[in-house]
Amino acid sequence: AQTVTQSQPEMSVQEAETVTLSCTYDTSENNYYLFWYKQPPSRQMILVIRQEAYKQQNATENRFSVNFQKAAKSFSLKISDSQLGDTAMYFCAFIDTGANSKLTFGKGITLSVRP
Amino acid sequence: KAGVTQTPRYLIKTRGQQVTLSCSPISGHRSVSWYQQTPGQGLQFLFEYFSETQRNKGNFPGRFSGRQFSNSRSEMNVSTLELGDSALYLCASSSGPQPEQYFGPGTRLTVT
Numbered sequence: 001a002q003t004v005t006q007s008q009p010e011m012s013v014q015e016a017e018t019v020t021l022s023c024t025y026d027t028s029e030n031n032y033y034l035f036w037y038k039q040p041p042s043r044q045m046i047l048v049i050r051q052e053a054y055k056q057q058n059a060t061e062n063r064f065s066v067n068f069q070k071a072a073k074s075f076s077l078k079i080s081d082s083q084l085g086d087t088a089m090y091f092c093a094f095i096d097t098g099a100n101s102k103l104t105f106g107k108g109i110t111l112s113v114r115p
Numbered sequence: 116k117a118g119v120t121q122t123p124r125y126l127i128k129t130r131g132q133q134v135t136l137s138c139s140p141i142s143g144h145r146s147v148s149w150y151q152q153t154p155g156q157g158l159q160f161l162f163e164y165f166s167e168t169q170r171n172k173g174n175f176p177g178r179f180s181g182r183q184f185s186n187s188r189s190e191m192n193v194s195t196l197e198l199g200d201s202a203l204y205l206c207a208s209s210s211g212p213q214p215e216q217y218f219g220p221g222t223r224l225t226v227t
Contacts, residue, residue, distance in 0.1 A: 033214045035215070037218075042220070043203060043220065043221050043223075044218065044220050044221070045205060045207075045218035045221075046218075047215055047216075047217065050214075050215060091158065095214050095216075097214070101146055101148055101163045101165070101170065101171060101209060101214070101216070102148070102160045102163065102171050102173070103148070103150075103158075103160065103207075103216055104160075105157060105158040106157075107157050108157065108158075
């Protein structure tokens with residue numbers, strides 16, 4: 001069974017600065033995808049970024065980038081130039097590439113961006 | 116394209132009643148998954164439907180059930196509600212070939 005661990009329950013960052021959110025996972029699968037989702041106070045779950053396990057290149061989406069370390073089973077999210085609208089819960093999630101469409105989520109981390 | 120929609124957005128029920136929640140996926144998406152979100156347990160997978168067939172199921176009691184229609188819309192039903200069923204129920208759709216799941220706004224269920 002896959003597990004996803006987010007050990008930091010809360011983080012805070014000053015507007016315009018950079019913050020890194022940590023995530024580790026455990027799986028015996030070799031082919032899978034990892035995601036970061038954002039859940040603002042509205043509770044709408046928003047896909048931030050995805051990473052394919054077979055790709056060595058780290059994914060980037062505008063101010064969001066990941067540091068994917070497959071051997072270490074680590075998948076951190078870096079948010080550059082933090083904005084007030086980045087305040088939200090962030091969830092790390094895993095899915096394998098089989099017919100199983102089950103997303104396994106971490107417990108989430110609450111990020112607060114200070115003005 | 117319109118996003119995933121869920122109805123109703125809020126629901127208050129009494130213990131012992133049953134409830135049906137509805138989810139309309141993004142147009143063209145054939146896979147619909149349901150998740151329960153609570154402060155204590157986090158996000159937990161309920162089940163997934165693809166082409167009107169349940170393809171995967173989480174570890175929830177038989178009181179939780181679902182179905183999918185030919186237009187890919189999905190419903191989930193919870194019978195004999197318990198206080199512990201109070202949660203945010205999230206529906207997500209995906210296209211199948213791509214693994215990303217796109218979520219609806221959720222239905223907040225309160226059981227009193």
